[in-house]
Amino acid sequence: MRTLNLGILAHVDAGKTSLTERLLHSAGVIAEIGSVDAGSTQTDSLALERQRGITIKSAVVSFAVGDVTVNLIDTPGHPDFIAEVERVLGVLDGTVLVISAVEGVQAQTRVLMRALQRLRIPTLIFVNKTDRAGARTGQVLAAIAARLTPAIAAMGSVAGLGTADCEFRPYGAGDAAFTARLAELLAEHDEALLADYVRDETGLSYRRLSRALATQARRGLVHPVFFGSAITGAGVGDLTAGLTRFLPAARGDATGPPSGTVFKVERGPAGEKIAYVRMFSGALRVRDRLPPGGDRRDAGGRLPPGREGERKITAISVFERGPAARREQVRAGQIGKLWGLRDVQVGDTLGVPPAGRPRHRFAPPTLETVVTPRRPADAGALHAALTQLAEQDPLIGLRRDDARGELLLSLYGEVQKEVIQATLASEYGCEAGFSASTTICIERPTGTGAAFEIIGTPPNPFLATVGLRIGPAPAGSGTAFRLEVELGSMPFAFFKAVEETVTAALRQGLHGWQVADCVVTMTHSGYWPRQSHAHAHFDKSMSSTAGDFRNLTPLVLMDALKQAGTQVLEPVHRFHLEIPADAYGPVLPVLARLRAVPGAPVMRGSLCLLDGDIPAAQVRGLEEQLPGLTRGEGVLEAAFGHYRPVRGAVPSRRRTDHNPLNREEYLLHVARRVAAR
Ligand SMILES: Nc1nc2c(ncn2[C@@H]2O[C@H](COP(=O)(O)OP(=O)(O)OP(=O)(O)O)[C@@H](O)[C@H]2O)c(=O)[nH]1
Ligand SMILES: [Mg+2]
Numbered sequence: 001m002r003t004l005n006l007g008i009l010a011h012v013d014a015g016k017t018s019l020t021e022r023l024l025h026s027a028g029v030i031a032e033i034g035s036v037d038a039g040s041t042q043t044d045s046l047a048l049e050r051q052r053g054i055t056i057k058s059a060v061v062s063f064a065v066g067d068v069t070v071n072l073i074d075t076p077g078h079p080d081f082i083a084e085v086e087r088v089l090g091v092l093d094g095t096v097l098v099i100s101a102v103e104g105v106q107a108q109t110r111v112l113m114r115a116l117q118r119l120r121i122p123t124l125i126f127v128n129k130t131d132r133a134g135a136r137t138g139q140v141l142a143a144i145a146a147r148l149t150p151a152i153a154a155m156g157s158v159a160g161l162g163t164a165d166c167e168f169r170p171y172g173a174g175d176a177a178f179t180a181r182l183a184e185l186l187a188e189h190d191e192a193l194l195a196d197y198v199r200d201e202t203g204l205s206y207r208r209l210s211r212a213l214a215t216q217a218r219r220g221l222v223h224p225v226f227f228g229s230a231i232t233g234a235g236v237g238d239l240t241a242g243l244t245r246f247l248p249a250a251r252g253d254a255t256g257p258p259s260g261t262v263f264k265v266e267r268g269p270a271g272e273k274i275a276y277v278r279m280f281s282g283a284l285r286v287r288d289r290l291p292p293g294g295d296r297r298d299a300g301g302r303l304p305p306g307r308e309g310e311r312k313i314t315a316i317s318v319f320e321r322g323p324a325a326r327r328e329q330v331r332a333g334q335i336g337k338l339w340g341l342r343d344v345q346v347g348d349t350l351g352v353p354p355a356g357r358p359r360h361r362f363a364p365p366t367l368e369t370v371v372t373p374r375r376p377a378d379a380g381a382l383h384a385a386l387t388q389l390a391e392q393d394p395l396i397g398l399r400r401d402d403a404r405g406e407l408l409l410s411l412y413g414e415v416q417k418e419v420i421q422a423t424l425a426s427e428y429g430c431e432a433g434f435s436a437s438t439t440i441c442i443e444r445p446t447g448t449g450a451a452f453e454i455i456g457t458p459p460n461p462f463l464a465t466v467g468l469r470i471g472p473a474p475a476g477s478g479t480a481f482r483l484e485v486e487l488g489s490m491p492f493a494f495f496k497a498v499e500e501t502v503t504a505a506l507r508q509g510l511h512g513w514q515v516a517d518c519v520v521t522m523t524h525s526g527y528w529p530r531q532s533h534a535h536a537h538f539d540k541s542m543s544s545t546a547g548d549f550r551n552l553t554p555l556v557l558m559d560a561l562k563q564a565g566t567q568v569l570e571p572v573h574r575f576h577l578e579i580p581a582d583a584y585g586p587v588l589p590v591l592a593r594l595r596a597v598p599g600a601p602v603m604r605g606s607l608c609l610l611d612g613d614i615p616a617a618q619v620r621g622l623e624e625q626l627p628g629l630t631r632g633e634g635v636l637e638a639a640f641g642h643y644r645p646v647r648g649a650v651p652s653r654r655r656t657d658h659n660p661l662n663r664e665e666y667l668l669h670v671a672r673r674v675a676a677r
Contacts, residue, residue, distance in 0.1 A: 002068045002249035003333040005278060007088055009116070010098035011108035012077035015128040017041050017055055018230035019098060020074045026236055027063035027070075029322050043074035048422055056419055058084045058264060060276060060335055062319035068244045071319045071335045079108050079639060080416035082362045083393060087263045087346055089115060089360055091278035091335070094122040094218075094247030096239070101127050101135035101161075101227070105143040107576055107637035113148045115360045122220040122247050126239055130158050130166045131229040137161060141225065151222045153185055153213065154178075156238065158227045168228045168235030173206035182209040189221045217246035252332030258282035258351035260330075265346050265392045268339075275344045278335050280354040285329040288313045290341065290350055314340030345391055363640035365397065365410040366571040366616040367437040369417060372406060374431035383407060385428035389420065396420070401656045408656065410440060414620065439617040441570050441651060442516040442643055443509035445472045449563025451556050452524045455544070461667065464548040466498060467524025470560045473517045475643070479506055480518075485525040494527055497546040501553035505660065510558075510566050512653030516643075520557070551670050554660035562661070568650045571616040574641035579626075579634040581608045586629050594618040613641060 008016045021041045025033045034040035039050030043059035055076040062071050073092070075085045095116060099109060116123050127140050137158050144152055156170035171178035183204050187194040190212055196204060216222045224246050228235020264276035277284070284290075290311040317324035318336045330336030338344075373382045383400070386407060390396040397410035411417050417434055424430045452467030453460040473480065481499045502520050509515040527544035575596070579587055581603055591598050591612070598612035614622060619638045626634040658669035 003071060003093075004065075004068050004243065004247055004249050005071045005073070005091055005093045005333075005335060006243065006247065007073050007075060007085075007092040007095040007121075008098060009075055009085060009095050009112050010077050011100075011103070011106040011112075012054065012079075014077055014098040014100045014103070015230040016077060016098050017044050017074055019096075019126065019128060019236070020061065020072055022230045022233055022236050023070075023072065023240060024061060024063055026233070026240060027065065027321075029061070029063045047426065048419060054078055054415075056081055056084075057266075058088050060264075060319055061323075062321055062335075064321045065240055065244050068249060069320055070243060077108065078415055079111075080411075080413035080419075082111070082412060085112065085115075086360065086362050089119060089121065090357055091261055091263045092121055093250050094124070094243075096124050096126050096243075097223075098126050098128050099140060099144065101129045101137060101140055102132050104136070104140050105147045107574070107639040110147055111362065111639050115362065117149065117220075119358060119360050120220045122218055123223050124217070124239070124242055124246055125152065125223050125225040126235075127225060127227045128230055130161055130168075130227050130234060131164050131232045133162050135162045135166075137227055144225065149223060151185065151188075152225050153182055153222060154225045154227075155242070156227065156235075158234075164232055166229060166232065166234050168226065168238055170238055179204070179206060179209060182213060185222055186212045186216055189216055214245055218248040250333030252279065252281045254281070254283060254332040256281035256332070258284050258288075259354050260284065260350040261354060261357075262344055262346055262348040262350065265344060267388075267392075272339060273342055273344060275338045275341050275348075276335060277330065277338055277350055279330055279332050280357070281332045282351060283329045283331040284313060284316070284336070284338070284350065286313055286316050311343065312340050313338050346393065363571070364440075365412045366440050366640065367411040367413065368440050369409050369411060369437045370406050370435040371409050372433050372435075374433060378430055378432075379405060381428065382424070382430050382432055385424055385430050388428075389423065399656045401654060408654075409434075411437060439570060439615070439651075441511075441513045441568050441646065441653070443511055443513045443566040443568055444475075444516055445470055445518045445561065445564040446567050447471070447564045449560040449565070450523065451559035451563065453552055453556055454524070455526050455528060460552065462548040462552040463528050463542075463544040464494070464552045465524050465526030466549065466552050466556045467522065468502070468553070468556050468560050469521045469523050470557065470564050471519055471521075472564075473519050475517055477517050479503065479516065479520065482519060482521045484521050484523050490525050490527050493546050494525070494544070494549050495522070497549040498522060498525075498553050501550045502557055505554040505557050508653070508655055508657060510561060510661065511568050511650060512655050513568060515561065515566065555663060555666065558660045568646045569643035570646045570651075572613045572641050572644050573616050573619050573638040575610075575612055575614050575619070575622070575636060575638040577608075577610040577612075577626075577634065577636055579608050579610070579630045581606050583630040583634065584608045584610075587626075587634075590622070590625055590629060594621050596622070613644075614638065616640070 008020055010016050017036050020043050021034050024030045024042060036053050042061050044050055044055055049056050058073050058075045060071055060073050073088050075088055099105060129135055141154055156168050158166055159169055160166040183197050187197045193212055217224055224242060226235055226239045259281045260277040260279040262275045262277050266274050268274050316327050316330050316336050316338055318327040318330050318334050324337050373379050386398050390398045399408040421434055424432050448471035450469040455463055455465040481502055506515040528542060530543045584601055595618060596612055596614035598610045602609040626636055658666055660666045
């Protein structure tokens with residue numbers, strides 16, 4: 001029995017959930033087709049999803065195609081929930097990218113396709129909604145080729161386009177234009193085929209082309225395109241057959257060491273944690289104890305006190321043709337739900353890390369809001385609730401301003417904000433107010449800076465030697481920590497303490513923003529060993545501890561960063577506008593006021609198309625003004641593009657820690673913390 005872990009990805013409202021429902025029905029898993037609009041689908045099962053008619057969380061369902069178990073993961077299409085998609089990408093064998101035949105390729109479709117291509121995930125394209133008035137196939141195909149990838153092959157045509165009677169008509173051996181297209185496309189990645197094609201353009205057999213298409217599609221080199229309708233069912237049979245023909249089944253050695261990735265965490269009816277794991281090799285069984293989660297070990301490799309026993313699997317259910325069923329084990333290739341792992345988090349590796357699976361990261365959230373409880377007495381409950389939500393969603397970045405007793409939450413957008421607010425109220429009984437969202441900038445070092453403090457040498461009050469150098473790295477590369485000192489020169493726990501503290505301290509640079517795209521190098525290290533003289537007791541005043549390294553590192557790092565200097569950058573979205581041609585005049589000054597930089601307009605009949613950049617902070621302003629400027633006809637797509645230096649006054653972000661940029665204040669805080677113990 002083979003398994004295919006299949007993602008359904010698309011822009012919002014393209015019809016992913018409706019298609020999922022249709023696939024389940026045609027596979028015989030459900031007797032009646034649910035509807036998104038009636039709130040009765042299998043995968044939009046959360047109350048909020050049913051009310052709003054949008055998908056918020058990814059959901060797994062399973063069905064069989066021949067001897068293949070397809071585990072389908074329905075994902076949200078709204079850009080505010082891109083974090084859900086990010087996690088799912090790491091566990092897929094293949095995807096169906098859905099595009100609406102009416103709305104066509106959207107900014108979000110491009111964001112998704114870029115990620116799929118980077119990760120080389122084999123992808124079929126399904127052009128949905130061919131039953132709707134305004135559906136276009138030729139134009140959508142041209143847009144796919146121009147904006148997503150030229151490596152596509154339309155697998156058929158549509159009869160009755162734009163009507164409820166539309167039908168998908170697959171091409172076959174007799175369609176000369178189809179076979180010519182296949183030959184041309186497939187020859188690009190197949191030398192033998194190319195040689196035969198050059199020798200005789202029409203001489204390649206259909207069987208050979210068909211086989212080459214399957215091989216190349218399974219390797220993610222070409223993308224078969226199907227057409228149809230999730231509502232009428234047109235084309236869904238051909239798509240289903242295409243899943244097993246053009247996408248590769250899961251590979252993985254069931255006898256190897258256990259290796260799996262947790263891509264979703266939810267809470268059961270009794271509040272218990274349920275982890276969704278995709279296994280890459282080996283198997284996990286009920287009563288297995290997992291080694292501690294690496295990322296939550298302290299510098300000495302220990303789990304926080306009292307949590308050591310929390311990683312025993314108490315129950316497993318596995319997706320196999322329908323809902324997950326109780327099993328004794330989950331094996332390589334399968335997706336299972338695990339109970340009992342109380343400290344598990346999304347993104348955790350269970351067992352050994354899966355080999356050769358690169359990660360894709362979408363742009364981080366660019367908005368931030370202050371959350372305050374409506375009733376001051378709820379402050380503790382609010383913090384606990386948001387912490388729990390953040391566990392299920394690592395991209396809910398939660399910061400706590402101890403001085404003001406406020407919580408700051410990073411966000412992708414306003415819809416996500418509304419969803420979090422509604423979830424807090426309905427699931428946690430916690431009414432909270434959210435401030436207007438502000439933009440999250442980043443800081444990049446502009447030069448190189450270095451600093452060190454030597455043990456036993458004033459003004460260093462800590463029993464540790466730490467030297468750090470910080471310098472810029474290419475845009476988008478994140479932060480890296482390197483050693484220029486011998487690893488054997490100190491206990492490993494001390495290095496780990498420095499590295500962890502550097503990562504934490506970089507969250508707030510000179511202006512309070514995350515420091516990005518930099519390399520931090522440890523240039524000096526030193527410690528005083530534990531007292532070992534005869535009769536001498538362990539003397540904290542003479543022996544270094546990891547705490548000394550944790551306390552000293554922020555001071556040294558900020559000294560180095562001050563020397564390096566930083567530049568503040570703001571997030572900028574790439575936008576695509578379609579407006580009536582006569583609205584171009586009125587729209588242009590509004591764009592200028594919003595600090596947008598449009599490119600040259602392209603006139604297409606009565607339409608004007610404009611591409612350009614706009615600061616993330618202004619996207620909402622443009623969304624609000626567009627209907628008034630375009631008689632409600634303007635269409636705006638925007639997605640994160642890049643960061644650019646802030647012009648004019650540099651914005652500072654409120655710090656949530658005790659500021660290591662101010663040595664006196666910081667040392668006072670450390671002293672108070674030590675005294676409080
Ligand atoms: N006419 C027509 N309507 C469709 C089709 N597929 C989906 N819809 C409608 O389009 C809307 C969105 O469908 P969904 O299935 O929720 O789309 P989705 O891609 O799952 O949306 P998100 O998960 O929120 O991104 C609903 O009103 C559906 O009834 C189709 O093939 N034809
Ligand atoms: Mg959906």
